Amino acid sequence: MPKDDAETTALKKELNDLIAKCKADQEKVADAKLAEKCGDMGDVQRIRLVVKKSLKGHINKVNSVHYSGDSRHCVTGSLDGKLIIWDTWSGNKVQVIPLRSAWVMSVAFAPSGNFVACGGMDNMCTVYDVNNRDATGAAKMVRELAGYEGFLSSCRFLDDTHIMTGSGDMKICVWDLEAGKREVDFNAHAGDVVSISLAPDMKTFVTGSVDRTCKLWDVRAEKEKQTFFGHEADVNSVCYHPGGQAFATASEDKTARLFDIRSDQQLGHYTPPGNAGFTSCGLSFSGRYLLAGSDDNSIHSWDTLKVAHTGTLNAHENRVTSISIAPNGIALASCSWDQSVRVWG
Amino acid sequence: MNTLLERHQGCSGGYALLLEYVVCLAINIGLSDTAVMDMMVSTLQQQRSVTEQLRREAAIKRIPVSVAVADIVRFISEHEQEDCLLVGFTSQKVNPFREKSSCTVL
Numbered sequence: 001m002p003k004d005d006a007e008t009t010a011l012k013k014e015l016n017d018l019i020a021k022c023k024a025d026q027e028k029v030a031d032a033k034l035a036e037k038c039g040d041m042g043d044v045q046r047i048r049l050v051v052k053k054s055l056k057g058h059i060n061k062v063n064s065v066h067y068s069g070d071s072r073h074c075v076t077g078s079l080d081g082k083l084i085i086w087d088t089w090s091g092n093k094v095q096v097i098p099l100r101s102a103w104v105m106s107v108a109f110a111p112s113g114n115f116v117a118c119g120g121m122d123n124m125c126t127v128y129d130v131n132n133r134d135a136t137g138a139a140k141m142v143r144e145l146a147g148y149e150g151f152l153s154s155c156r157f158l159d160d161t162h163i164m165t166g167s168g169d170m171k172i173c174v175w176d177l178e179a180g181k182r183e184v185d186f187n188a189h190a191g192d193v194v195s196i197s198l199a200p201d202m203k204t205f206v207t208g209s210v211d212r213t214c215k216l217w218d219v220r221a222e223k224e225k226q227t228f229f230g231h232e233a234d235v236n237s238v239c240y241h242p243g244g245q246a247f248a249t250a251s252e253d254k255t256a257r258l259f260d261i262r263s264d265q266q267l268g269h270y271t272p273p274g275n276a277g278f279t280s281c282g283l284s285f286s287g288r289y290l291l292a293g294s295d296d297n298s299i300h301s302w303d304t305l306k307v308a309h310t311g312t313l314n315a316h317e318n319r320v321t322s323i324s325i326a327p328n329g330i331a332l333a334s335c336s337w338d339q340s341v342r343v344w345g
Numbered sequence: 346m347n348t349l350l351e352r353h354q355g356c357s358g359g360y361a362l363l364l365e366y367v368v369c370l371a372i373n374i375g376l377s378d379t380a381v382m383d384m385m386v387s388t389l390q391q392q393r394s395v396t397e398q399l400r401r402e403a404a405i406k407r408i409p410v411s412v413a414v415a416d417i418v419r420f421i422s423e424h425e426q427e428d429c430l431l432v433g434f435t436s437q438k439v440n441p442f443r444e445k446s447s448c449t450v451l
Contacts, residue, residue, distance in 0.1 A: 008389055011396045018399040025407055032411035038418060049430060052442040072441070089441040226402055243420035245413065263413040264405065286424035287417070288431055305418060330429045330441065345429065345442055 026265045034258070034267040038305035044288060047301040047311040049332065053091040054315075055341035057084050062335035063104060063120070064322045069111030071326035074333050076341050077104035077118045085116065085130065088326075088333060088343045097128055097139045103151075110157035111327075115142070115177075117163055119152025125165050127177060145175050147182075154196045156205075158219070166193030166207055172217070186222040188215065197240045197247060206247045208235035214249055216261060228259045230266045237280040241287045248304070250278035250292040258290065258304060270302045272309060280322045285329025293320030299334055299344075315342055 060080035067074045073094060075085050081102030085095040103121030110116070116139070119125035124146045128139040150168025157163050162183070164174045170193060174184040191211030198205045204225070208214050212231045215224040233253035240247045241258075246267065250256045254277050258268035268290075276296035283290055283304065290304045291313075299313040299320055318337035325332050331345040425431060434440040 008392060011389075011392050015392075015396050015399060018396070018403045021403045022399070025403070029407045029409045031409050032414055034410075034414055037411060037414045041418070044431060047430075048433075223398060223401070226405065241417065241420075242424070243417055245416055245420070260410070260413045260417070262408045263410045264407045265410070267410065267414065267417075284428050284430040286421045286428035286431060288421050288425060288428060305421065325430075328429075329427065330434075332430065343442075345440075 022264075026263070029263050030265065034305065035307040041305060043306065043308075044303045044310060047289065047313065049313055049344040051315050051342045052331065052345045053088055053343040055084075055086050055088070055091055055093075055343065056339075057093055057096075058082065058339050058341070060102075060339060061318075061337040062321065062339060062341055064107040064118075065324045065333045065335040065341060066107050066109045066322075067324045067326045067333060068109040068113040069327055070113050071328040071330055073109070073113060074324060074341075074343075075107050075109045075116045075118075076335050077107040077120075078339070079103065083107060083116060083118055083128070086341065088331060091343075095130065095139055099126070106152060106154045108155045108157055108163070110160055112160050114160055115157065117155050117157065119145075119155060119165070121151045123148040123151055123167075125152050125155050125163065125175075127163065143175075143177055143180055145173075145180075148173075150192065153192060153194050156196050156198055158198070158202060164196060164198075164205070166196045168192040170209075172196070172207065174219075184222065188217075188224070189213065191234075194235065195237045197238045199240050200242055200244050206238045206240060208238040208249055208251075210234040212251075214238055214247070214259065226261065226264055228264075228266070230257055230259070230269075231255070233277070236278060237292075239281050239283050241283055242285060243287060246287075248281050248283050248290050250281035252277040254278065256281055256290060256292045256300075256302070268304065268307050270300075270307060270309070272296075272300045272312075279320060282323050282325040282332065284325060291323060291325070291332060293323045293334055295319050297336070297338075299323060299332075313344055316340065 058078040060078050062076050062078040065076045077083050081099045083097040101122035104118045105120035107118045117127045127143040129142045132140040134140045148167045152167050154166040161177050170189050172188040173182050176183050189209035189211045191209045193209050195208040214228040216226040231251040235251045237250045246260045256270040260267045274296050276294050278292040280293040290302045292300050297316045301310045303310050316336040316338050320336050323334045333343050335341045437443050
């Protein structure tokens with residue numbers, strides 16, 4: 001077996017030195033701890049959200065939910081092979097879109113409310129026009145984005161003409177929907193990309209992956225700006241803090257964390273009373289509450305600043321697969337393997 | 346095959362995951378040593394690219410945690426009163442889930 005050549009050896013040494021330098025630089029700026037610095041802030045009350053609407057209609061596990069920019073409508077995708085667009089204020093179904101493939105894992109609503117997208121084990125991302133119907137009366141399919149070498153795990157509209165996707169082939173793609181072509185296509189992680197969250201100013205985004213890391217990206221670039229370590233198992237969900245300076249994560253390792261971008265390190269480490277992995281996370285409008293959907297059928301909440309558990313939301317009868325917080329903060333939508341979707345407020 | 350893995354155990358840190366992942370994949374699917382060596386040449390390129398990336402990341406400016414926390418706290422404090430999940434609805438008029446007593450034009 002030939003030995004490592006000189007270059008490989010040198011690169012490996014440099015890599016280890018660089019990793020050590022990063023860690024040392026992070027420690028140098030770690031002049032405070034989150035909970036201690038917030039020690040004299042007022043406490044927040046235990047979370048008091050109740051189910052305001054129970055949305056019934058799916059007849060199989062619901063895997064994903066996402067609010068529209070109008071904070072009123074949301075879209076859900078289920079293994080029953082349907083997307084349902086709901087009016088969360090009345091609890092009514094606005095549209096039911098039958099899918100070609102029932103294996104949907106992720107859905108997205110364009111902020112404008114004009115389009116929805118979904119994808120999953122069909123290795124495609126399909127986009128539908130909410131305002132135009134086809135001959136059968138269902139929402140018109142406008143694009144089928146194919147060419148993925150893995151399942152579609154996450155998608156988010158940048159605007160009505162561009163969508164970003166993360167997939168099991170470890171890549172991020174940005175598609176031009178008008179041309180139907182990929183604008184950007186790059187290897188993002190050393191494992192499946194599982195979650196994407198766009199910054200409030202839409203100039204950057206974070207990704208979470210089964211390789212246990214999260215990465216920060218500039219929308220226009222193909223190389224990550226920063227990588228965040230800390231989680232000890234798959235990162236299942238990432239969510240930008242509304243202030244744009246930090247992001248929350250939830251993981252299979254049964255913790256949720258808060259990472260700060262400018263100091264390049266983990267600030268908060270949130271654990272629940274029980275012992276189950278987290279599937280999804282979100283932050284309230286101000287960012288004071290961190291919420292995470294769990295394998296234990298509940299949604300856990302924490303005071304983001306004081307790093308304290310502030311209660312659980314119990315109503316689902318099976319794993320909570322996805323949560324979405326309305327852009328104006330009035331409500332939280334959650335969906336579950338128990339086939340239901342709940343709106344909490 | 347085992348010696349390949351042993352040599353790579355020298356790599357520490359999350360970035361070595363990439364190299365390890367590719368090599369383990371090759372070994373697990375039963376590729377011959379020659380095939381794995383070919384993959385390692387391309388993983389050499391990946392090693393270069395991973396190292397270049399880390400050079401970039403090591404060079405970024407990091408601000409003190411105390412400043413970062415102060416900024417987050419300021420944002421939260423400024424927006425807390427508008428956070429319905431935290432403070433509830435200011436009046437029933439803004440609550441879209443309230444029972445409606447009469448018809449409203451939407």
